[in-house]
Amino acid sequence: MSTFALVDARVEVNAVDLSAWITSVQLPIEFEALENTAMGNTARSRLAGLEDSTITLNFNDDFAASAVDATIWAARRTVVVIRVRPTSAAISATNPEYVGAYLVSQINPFGAGVGELATRSVAWPLSDPDGVARNTA
Numbered sequence: 001m002s003t004f005a006l007v008d009a010r011v012e013v014n015a016v017d018l019s020a021w022i023t024s025v026q027l028p029i030e031f032e033a034l035e036n037t038a039m040g041n042t043a044r045s046r047l048a049g050l051e052d053s054t055i056t057l058n059f060n061d062d063f064a065a066s067a068v069d070a071t072i073w074a075a076r077r078t079v080v081v082i083r084v085r086p087t088s089a090a091i092s093a094t095n096p097e098y099v100g101a102y103l104v105s106q107i108n109p110f111g112a113g114v115g116e117l118a119t120r121s122v123a124w125p126l127s128d129p130d131g132v133a134r135n136t137a
Contacts, residue, residue, distance in 0.1 A: 004086075011057065012083040016071045018059065023119070025084055026056040027098055029132050051131035054123050055082055055102055061111070061118040072122065075104045079127045097135045101128035 011022045032049030063069045083099045091097045102124040111120040126132065 006086065008087045008089075010083070010085040010088045012081075013057075013071055014075055014080040016066065018057075018068060018071060019088060021059045021062055021068050022057060023060055024056075024058040027053065027084055027132070029053045051126070053100060053102075053126040053132055055084075055100070055126075056121065056123045058121045059119060061120050068120065069109060072104070072107050072120075073109075076107050077104065079103050080124075082124075091135055091137060093136045098132055099135060100126055100132040103127040 009022060009025060010019045011025055030052050033046045034049040035044060035046050037045045059068045061068055079101045081099060082102050083097055085095055085097045087095050089095050104124055108120050108122060112118050
């Protein structure tokens, strides 16, 4: 696989394509490290427990209908499906889509100072008993 610059990521929140406003996305997928070390072991031993994730999205803000503010405001206090791909091209083995359900537990309508570009950042926790899926087709 070749390297590339992330300049065309696709991000959907509740089936609304917000890619045109996204400035960055972070999607760490973590597993609890459960220690199962027992007597007789000479080093610690662990196994993977429950999956967890908190997606962080950074936007250039827009208050128009069907844009950033309207989409996030409508989703507050609900669980939304978020889909992220490296590029806007079709889902494939080389352009996988990561999808999960996230609780919109906080919103930030304003995230800039006087004279600055209007931006906002959100960080929402995973709320999906199946965890994050990786689709290639």
